[in-house]
Amino acid sequence: MIRFKVNGQSRVFDGDPEMPLLWYLRDEAQMTGTKFGCGIGQCGCCTVLNNGKAARSCVTTMKDVENASVTTIEGLSKNGQHPVQKAWKQANVPQCGYCQSGQMMQAASLLAEKPKPTDQEIDAAMQGNICRCGTYQRIRQAIHIAAGVRA
Amino acid sequence: MNSIQKVSRRSFFEGIFSTGALILGAQVLPESLLAGDVDNATWHPSVYLGINPDGTVIALTHRSEMGTGIRTALPMVLADELEADWKHVRIEQGIGDKKYGDQNTDGSCSIRDFYTAFREAGASARLMLERAAAAKWNVPAAECKAQLHQVVHKSGKKLGYGELAALAAKQAVPQKAELKLKTPAEFRYIGKDVAITDMDAILTGKAVFGMDARVPGMVFASVQRSPVYGGTLVSFDDTEAKKVKGVSGTATIERFKAPHNFQALGGVAVIADSTWAAMQGRKKLQVKWDSGTHAGFDSAAYKDELLATARQPQKVMRAVGNVDAEFAKGGKTLDASYYVPLLSHAPMEPPVAVADFKNGKVTVWTCTQNPQAVQDTVAGAVGIKPEDVTCNVTLLGGGFGRKSKPDYAAEAAILSKQLGKPVKVVWSREDDIQHDFYHSTGGMYLKAAVGANGKPTAWLQRSVFPSIGSTFDDTAQYAMDLEMGLGWIDLPFDIANHQAENGPAKHHVRIGWMRSVANIYHAFAIHSFVDELAAAAGRDRVEYLLDLIGPGRKIDIKTTPPYWNHNQPQEKYPVDTARLRRVIEVAAEKSGWANKKPSKNRALGIAAHRSFLTYVATVVEIEIDDQGRLTIPEMHFAVDAGQIIHPERARAQMEGSGVFGTSIAMMGEITAKNGAIEQSNFNNYPVARMPEAPRQVHVHLIPSNELPAGIGEPGVPPVAPAITNAIFAATGKRIRELPVRKTKLV
Ligand code: FES
Ligand code: FES
Numbered sequence: 073m074i075r076f077k078v079n080g081q082s083r084v085f086d087g088d089p090e091m092p093l094l095w096y097l098r099d100e101a102q103m104t105g106t107k108f109g110c111g112i113g114q115c116g117c118c119t120v121l122n123n124g125k126a127a128r129s130c131v132t133t134m135k136d137v138e139n140a141s142v143t144t145i146e147g148l149s150k151n152g153q154h155p156v157q158k159a160w161k162q163a164n165v166p167q168c169g170y171c172q173s174g175q176m177m178q179a180a181s182l183l184a185e186k187p188k189p190t191d192q193e194i195d196a197a198m199q200g201n202i203c204r205c206g207t208y209q210r211i212r213q214a215i216h217i218a219a220g221v222r223a
Numbered sequence: 224m225n226s227i228q229k230v231s232r233r234s235f236f237e238g239i240f241s242t243g244a245l246i247l248g249a250q251v252l253p254e255s256l257l258a259g260d261v262d263n264a265t266w267h268p269s270v271y272l273g274i275n276p277d278g279t280v281i282a283l284t285h286r287s288e289m290g291t292g293i294r295t296a297l298p299m300v301l302a303d304e305l306e307a308d309w310k311h312v313r314i315e316q317g318i319g320d321k322k323y324g325d326q327n328t329d330g331s332c333s334i335r336d337f338y339t340a341f342r343e344a345g346a347s348a349r350l351m352l353e354r355a356a357a358a359k360w361n362v363p364a365a366e367c368k369a370q371l372h373q374v375v376h377k378s379g380k381k382l383g384y385g386e387l388a389a390l391a392a393k394q395a396v397p398q399k400a401e402l403k404l405k406t407p408a409e410f411r412y413i414g415k416d417v418a419i420t421d422m423d424a425i426l427t428g429k430a431v432f433g434m435d436a437r438v439p440g441m442v443f444a445s446v447q448r449s450p451v452y453g454g455t456l457v458s459f460d461d462t463e464a465k466k467v468k469g470v471s472g473t474a475t476i477e478r479f480k481a482p483h484n485f486q487a488l489g490g491v492a493v494i495a496d497s498t499w500a501a502m503q504g505r506k507k508l509q510v511k512w513d514s515g516t517h518a519g520f521d522s523a524a525y526k527d528e529l530l531a532t533a534r535q536p537q538k539v540m541r542a543v544g545n546v547d548a549e550f551a552k553g554g555k556t557l558d559a560s561y562y563v564p565l566l567s568h569a570p571m572e573p574p575v576a577v578a579d580f581k582n583g584k585v586t587v588w589t590c591t592q593n594p595q596a597v598q599d600t601v602a603g604a605v606g607i608k609p610e611d612v613t614c615n616v617t618l619l620g621g622g623f624g625r626k627s628k629p630d631y632a633a634e635a636a637i638l639s640k641q642l643g644k645p646v647k648v649v650w651s652r653e654d655d656i657q658h659d660f661y662h663s664t665g666g667m668y669l670k671a672a673v674g675a676n677g678k679p680t681a682w683l684q685r686s687v688f689p690s691i692g693s694t695f696d697d698t699a700q701y702a703m704d705l706e707m708g709l710g711w712i713d714l715p716f717d718i719a720n721h722q723a724e725n726g727p728a729k730h731h732v733r734i735g736w737m738r739s740v741a742n743i744y745h746a747f748a749i750h751s752f753v754d755e756l757a758a759a760a761g762r763d764r765v766e767y768l769l770d771l772i773g774p775g776r777k778i779d780i781k782t783t784p785p786y787w788n789h790n791q792p793q794e795k796y797p798v799d800t801a802r803l804r805r806v807i808e809v810a811a812e813k814s815g816w817a818n819k820k821p822s823k824n825r826a827l828g829i830a831a832h833r834s835f836l837t838y839v840a841t842v843v844e845i846e847i848d849d850q851g852r853l854t855i856p857e858m859h860f861a862v863d864a865g866q867i868i869h870p871e872r873a874r875a876q877m878e879g880s881g882v883f884g885t886s887i888a889m890m891g892e893i894t895a896k897n898g899a900i901e902q903s904n905f906n907n908y909p910v911a912r913m914p915e916a917p918r919q920v921h922v923h924l925i926p927s928n929e930l931p932a933g934i935g936e937p938g939v940p941p942v943a944p945a946i947t948n949a950i951f952a953a954t955g956k957r958i959r960e961l962p963v964r965k966t967k968l969v
Contacts, residue, residue: 095499104435105428110652114905145428157426168290169425170571170620195914204571205290206882208913
């Protein structure tokens with residue numbers, strides 16, 4: 073029996089401890105904001121916060137989250153008011169939008185660690201997150217905006 | 224309830240519109256039908272607009288949203304002519320239905336084909352509302368004017384659209400001649416930036432993509448397909464697969480019958496109670512395949528074949544003057560071969576579909592660019608009529624052409640029929656990359672006779688590639704007309720002797736269309752060759768390119784078969800070199816071309832291409848470090864796409880094209896050995912990530928009231944040659960084969 077929290081809510085899981093968190097969230101908890109893009113930790117679509125730090129939920133198993141506190145896009149803020157979400161809106165970042173939950177979770181993790189990241193720090197932190205639509209420059213811009221909002 | 228479940232035809236009419244709503248269908252006859260037999264053409268209402276008694280305006284979008292912003296842009300057009308208040312406009316996604324006209328969202332044509340229809344629908348409703356108010360007040364209609372969701376009489380009295388809806392519904396639908404469309408100065412939304420409809424849903428994780436579709440009682444399937452295209456199932460052992468917790472069984476899908484069209488490839492499906500269990504079960508499957516006729520496909524040997532074919536005389540597709548006579552004069556010539564490999568679309572969301580077969584009918588929920596093709600394909604797959612297939616369209620996590628081909632929906636329907644319950648088929652990334660409808664590989668040969676000043680007196684070009692036609696005709700070896708029309712037989716240069724040819728190639732994988740299609744390899748060859756000629760002549764690239772294009776004029780492309788021109792008559796959308804020159808001049812000016820001289824590490828490259836009736840010039844600035852690592856500090860796009868509806872989304876599409884083009888130029892490559900694709904995921908099929916993507920893409924939209932043209936695709940073709948031309952300027956290395964990563968730059 074694995075106990076953990078998702079967006080502040082206590083949960084228990086007694087299935088396959090090797091199952092990735094991604095599929096627990098999507099298929100069992102029916103929280104589909106966290107996306108599947110590659111399944112091997114290569115694209116970042118499935119990024120969530122595991123105890124506040126960005127983690128790829130497709131390669132994070134259920135046993136890895138024992139006693140952990142997981143935050144997904146659905147729990148990033150009430151009503152989309154996280155600085156990252158507001159900045160994303162201001163910069164009109166999304167195109168198809170599929171990668172964006174992962175991008176925002178990664179950005180939120182970066183900003184929690186480095187409130188005023190440089191371009192280089194943004195590139196280093198975000199390079200695991202693919203956007204096939206090509207919204208990168210707006211993501212970078214939005215992270216700077218969010219950093220300003222936080223100040 | 225899952226929000227996508229609400230969007231069925233019945234609920235659209237019974238649920239969304241309350242009683243008394245004004246429903247208006249605009250008639251659209253596609254241009255392609257006009258050109259043919261008008262009498263037999265069916266008129267399909269393609270646009271729906273409703274006004275509820277509470278004043279809510281409902282815009283039904285029949286085109287798919289994959290990131291271009293079309294779900295916002297077309298309703299903007301409608302709302303503008305309707306004089307609706309955007310705050311009170313609700314957008315609903317249409318299901319697949321022929322009555323909407325064409326729904327295949329590709330070819331960058333949603334605005335081009337439906338701009339006028341949406342304007343007329345809005346203007347028509349506006350006039351009916353004004354007339355309804357006039358009748359109620361018993362005043363002349365000319366004294367009533369629709370203004371931001373209400374009709375205002377000259378005396379100052381007002382009635383809201385909601386109050387007028389029931390009365391307006393009783394008005395006769397106006398004749399087209401009665402409609403007064405707005406002048407550009409009167410536009411309220413067209414040409415302005417409006418936040419995309421799905422913004423908040425995307426930002427909070429609530430947006431529903433195909434991957435997120437779920438219906439009660441649904442099971443999950445993961446399908447093992449033949450590693451070689453066209454392979455057939457010999458036998459399989461599912462003993463171990465069935466032992467996986469959550470797996471309920473297996474089922475087989477029959478192989479397609481040639482031509483493959485959009486049919487399911489065939490294979491063995493593992494059925495389970497979650498995506499994960501299905502995928503785990505599948506790993507335990509033992510399957511034996513008969514690989515069939517394509518088992519010998521080796522992409523390296525195939526490449527040599529394409530290039531060898533391109534060096535031999537081939538079928539002439541366009542001839543101007545006489546190239547042979549000019550070459551026979553024995554003057555100086557230059558020639559070169561170019562190659563672009565197979566590419567995979569790799570949209571961020573892999574293909575996925577839910578289908579429910581019940582009582583001889585199928586309901587599908589899927590991310591598709593082409594819901595009517597879903598109806599046809601699913602109907603064919605399970606032996607029912609297309610009208611008995613309801614296709615609900617979700618948001619698409621990227622499409623790029625892959626999701627025009629609904630083989631994945633056919634798989635879900637076939638399995639649902641067998642199992643008697645709704646089935647969700649989820650493609651893994653490996654499935655996606657190994658079983659794509661690939662962007663065609665192309666081999667090109669170009670030769671020029673060089674005259675005074677390095678300008679060609681003759682220009683010969685041959686392209687050889689497996690055609691998209693092979694998807695619909697297994698024996699097809701030559702290009703379809705549309706492929707020849709994509710940047711090949713429309714060369715806009717001022718050269719007395721010109722010939723474009725096409726050679727045969729057999730297909731060994733499924734060939735599809737990917738964002739900008741054949742323009743990708745055609746533009747790469749043409750604009751690399753232009754750069755080679757300019758370099759040989761020692762001339763400035765911009766100046767040379769303008770000289771090559773010659774004076775501003777409209778070129779009449781005369782070919783047999785006729786130049787495709789995106790199904791548009793050349794009189795309406797001519798090949799206009801003045802517009803092509805203009806984008807080059809703007810891109811050069813904005814990028815500071817004249818003042819940035821190339822150095823060992825840093826240089827600019829340019830290419831300009833007309834596609835999807837849009838003119839685009841791209842200037843790329845590259846930097847190469849001591850390790851040979853290339854970065855792109857800046858990219859400039861000058862774009863003339865005629866009237867722009869949503870400038871901010873147009874810029875976004877160009878920014879995205881810059882990144883997509885960078886992936887093609889720098890890293891994209893699909894290869895095959897023994898018939899099987901060698902790549903499988905983003906680790907071995909890399910696409911541009913943030914540090915590799917252009918740091919800053921600057922987009923310069925040429926203000927224009929010309930007819931609207933394409934935006935989603937035309938930014939892609941010039942990117943690769945602009946990058947490789949910049950590499951030549953910086954290093955002297957000429958890249959004639961993509962991707963660049965195969966060449967050491969220092
Ligand atoms: S799905 Fe997890 S990194 Fe791609
Ligand atoms: S917005 Fe489409 S993949 Fe990023």
